[in-house]
Amino acid sequence: MSYRQWVGSAEFTGNLASYFDAATAAPLHPVARQALTAALADGWADPAKLYAPARRARQLKQAATEAVAAALRVRPDEVWFTASGTAAVQAAIAGVLPAQRPDVAPPALVHSAIEHSAVLHTAQRHRLAGGEVVPVPVDRLGRVDLAAWRAAVAGPGVGLAALLSASHEVGTRQPVAEAAVACAAAGVPLLVDAAQSLGRAPVPDGWSMLAGSARKWGGPPGAGVLVVRTGVGWSPPEPLPGGEPGLPVVVAAAAALRAATGEAAAEAARLAPLVDRIRATVAATVPDVEVVGDPVDRLPHLVTFSCLYVDGEALLHALDRRGFAVSSGSSCTSSTLRPSHVLTAMGVLSHGNVRVSLHRGTTSDQVDRFLAELPGLVAELRAEVAW
Amino acid sequence: MSHPDPVLDCRGQRCPLPVIALARRLPELPVGSVLRVLADDPAAANDLPAWCRLRGHRFLGSPAPDAYEIRRTH
Numbered sequence: 530m531s532y533r534q535w536v537g538s539a540e541f542t543g544n545l546a547s548y549f550d551a552a553t554a555a556p557l558h559p560v561a562r563q564a565l566t567a568a569l570a571d572g573w574a575d576p577a578k579l580y581a582p583a584r585r586a587r588q589l590k591q592a593a594t595e596a597v598a599a600a601l602r603v604r605p606d607e608v609w610f611t612a613s614g615t616a617a618v619q620a621a622i623a624g625v626l627p628a629q630r631p632d633v634a635p636p637a638l639v640h641s642a643i644e645h646s647a648v649l650h651t652a653q654r655h656r657l658a659g660g661e662v663v664p665v666p667v668d669r670l671g672r673v674d675l676a677a678w679r680a681a682v683a684g685p686g687v688g689l690a691a692l693l694s695a696s697h698e699v700g701t702r703q704p705v706a707e708a709a710v711a712c713a714a715a716g717v718p719l720l721v722d723a724a725q726s727l728g729r730a731p732v733p734d735g736w737s738m739l740a741g742s743a744r745k746w747g748g749p750p751g752a753g754v755l756v757v758r759t760g761v762g763w764s765p766p767e768p769l770p771g772g773e774p775g776l777p778v779v780v781a782a783a784a785a786l787r788a789a790t791g792e793a794a795a796e797a798a799r800l801a802p803l804v805d806r807i808r809a810t811v812a813a814t815v816p817d818v819e820v821v822g823d824p825v826d827r828l829p830h831l832v833t834f835s836c837l838y839v840d841g842e843a844l845l846h847a848l849d850r851r852g853f854a855v856s857s858g859s860s861c862t863s864s865t866l867r868p869s870h871v872l873t874a875m876g877v878l879s880h881g882n883v884r885v886s887l888h889r890g891t892t893s894d895q896v897d898r899f900l901a902e903l904p905g906l907v908a909e910l911r912a913e914v915a916w
Numbered sequence: 917m918s919h920p921d922p923v924l925d926c927r928g929q930r931c932p933l934p935v936i937a938l939a940r941r942l943p944e945l946p947v948g949s950v951l952r953v954l955a956d957d958p959a960a961a962n963d964l965p966a967w968c969r970l971r972g973h974r975f976l977g978s979p980a981p982d983a984y985e986i987r988r989t990h
Contacts, residue, residue, distance in 0.1 A: 860959040868959040878966040880932040
């Protein structure tokens with residue numbers, strides 16, 4: 530299909546029948562599509578200008594801000610829109626740990642070893658700028674070591690601590706409430722990257738800053754949200770990393786978050802048993818497999834497993850040929866050819882790795898078809914290496 | 917070194933090939949013997965000990981860069 534034909538049809542032309550990578554990007558929520566169309570017609574003007582179309586755009590932005598604030602149970606003036614989830618994390622860190630004077634030691638940044646690369650890359654820049662960075666290990670299930678966390682945040686000169694709400698690679702929920710208590714006791718602000726939880730599962734209170742990504746809750750790509758609680762020593766970085774997101778995208782992101790939050794409990798109750806089915810069936814029907822992450826205290830929509838003696842990239846392509854879109858933490862699927870830092874921090878197998886993440890369009894039949902095809906595909910790949 | 921450990925050279929191979937080679941070679945050795953695996957794929961440092969844990973063998977560590985020692989325990 531040519532670009533011109535595609536623009537004419539304005540429909541997704543790929544196969545959504547077995548799209549299992551919602552943890553990267555969920556399909557657009559229908560409410561977001563409506564909101565995006567309406568905001569493109571009504572909210573295209575620059576909200577900063579002083580004429581009627583600009584006032585209309587400002588009204589839409591205010592409404593979007595209030596919708597996000599209500600969904601997250603925070604104040605509207607605590608909500609900031611960014612260009613992506615990564616930009617939200619960057620803005621959060623840069624606003625607390627700004628570039629320091631060369632004669633002053635920069636504050637230290639504490640983070641779990643399994644943070645999203647958005648945090649790790651920002652931490653790396655902080656380190657290169659002379660700041661101390663303290664990674665905190667996780668256990669075999671991918672849960673941060675609370676004793677090590679408490680010790681790290683109570684260390685000298687800590688300016689910020691970052692903990693994700695739940696692992697984007699293995700689904701294990703993190704002890705956010707306990708981590709927040711330790712941060713409060715040490716007087717250290719806590720940034721929670723809630724990209725995998727927003728619109729899907731509640732996030733415990735106690736954090737100072739919260740970051741999320743619209744495309745992971747069914748909003749459009751190109752929008753993130755950062756919440757900064759009143760009283761946190763944060764100043765908006767100038768310029769905002771990634772720049773300001775477009776207003777129609779923000780409006781659609783807010784509509785999707787409101788809708789997803791409203792549906793979250795029902796969707797979790799529907800998807801969690803599908804994940805349970807995948808965990809149990811894969812372990813029973815695929816020989817030599819390790820299903821990773823906490824089997825109970827986990828996200829409702831995400832499951833990860835590693836197949837011994839299988840090349841992760843080959844498995845991903847084999848699944849793609851059958852119409853299944855999944856992600857992998859295996860080194861051969863990464864641009865750096867290094868295994869996932871999450872899997873290695875947990876000490877679990879990194880080759881033959883598959884992450885399945887479900888969304889509101891996922892059906893029981895799709896999951897069953899995946900489970901029916903997987904054992905044969907794994908067996909074929911093992912036969913190729915004469916295992 | 918009167919009893920040099922057997923060596924499995926997997927340098928230049930990418931995972932899962934070193935793990936496959938280990939899984940083939942180790943059962944050929946007597947129980948209790950130590951196999952030295954040479955592997956320069958970055959995933960080997962993680963996946964060789966993970967395999968040992970899953971299979972119940974003993975990962976003894978990495979005495980040198982790109983070298984790993986594994987004891988057959990059963």
